[in-house]
Amino acid sequence: MIELALISVLVMIGAALAVVFVRGLMAAVAAAAVVSLALSVLFAVLRAPDVALAEAAVGAGLSGVLLALTLRRVGLWPGSPSGDGDRE
């Protein structure tokens, strides 16, 4: 159990660093979702399944889609004419 908790914390820290340092915006959104997903694993390990479910649905699901929709709205979607989300 403690190993799983440590692994999820390490994944969270790594993904949070990736959000800041990765080049593509879409990849940063995906990394932000990974932070929430690892956090929900940690909640499940700590025996809080309700909170884990909320974190997975809202943190990893909804906010990821919201950020991706925002990228699309402001024209930074990968491959759109005005922006280059994943290239560079």
Add this chain to the structure above:
Amino acid sequence: MKGYGRAVAATIFLIGLGTLLAALFAALPFGQAPMQVGQATAVVALPETGATNIVSAILLAYRGLDTLGEVTILFVAATAAGMVLSGAGRGEAQGAPAGFILRVASGLLFPFLLALGAFIVVHGHLTPGGGFQGGAILAAAFFIPLLANPASPLNHTVAMVIEGVSGAAFIAIGAAALFGGEAFLTPLFGTGTPGELFSAGSLPLLYLAVGLKVGSELAGLMARVAGEGGRA
């Protein structure tokens, strides 16, 4: 000079925040409840409400008024965000079409997400999860297709009607307890057999209302973010 001052301010803020958090964590014993009310509720919740998920029993039976407040705050926030976004959202949805993987996966995921969201909402009083989590999954089911194809119509007039009706249903179920001489939001219909789908009185109905409300609210909000809101 300005950047230097900002760095100093940020360092002081981080040190202060760290000290505060360290003091908090040093004072709290890890893994032990600092208050008695949690253990007391865990003992009485199942026989009193008939809900096997004690978190749901607390959210809907013991703290039903707080949940009503939470739903109201969500409603006000979504309304305010919708007003701001619909004023700015005159432009067409733009951007390149989504890739092959997103297009196919959004079609494949849609029925599974709907089923999962409905399951979590309906079984909120039995298993972990409930109206808020299931509603978020239902909303996600509706706008992953929106992400794949921004021109797909998501009628948020329907979403607003569902939201209003379910919000009113929550209050109506709460007010119905008043006719029996009980307090507002007292669970009705007895406890039933704990662990069965039709048990725990009116708690599943309340969670159904919360799930529909949260789902339609978030779906309508996301439709506005995606740029469909300008043509409401």
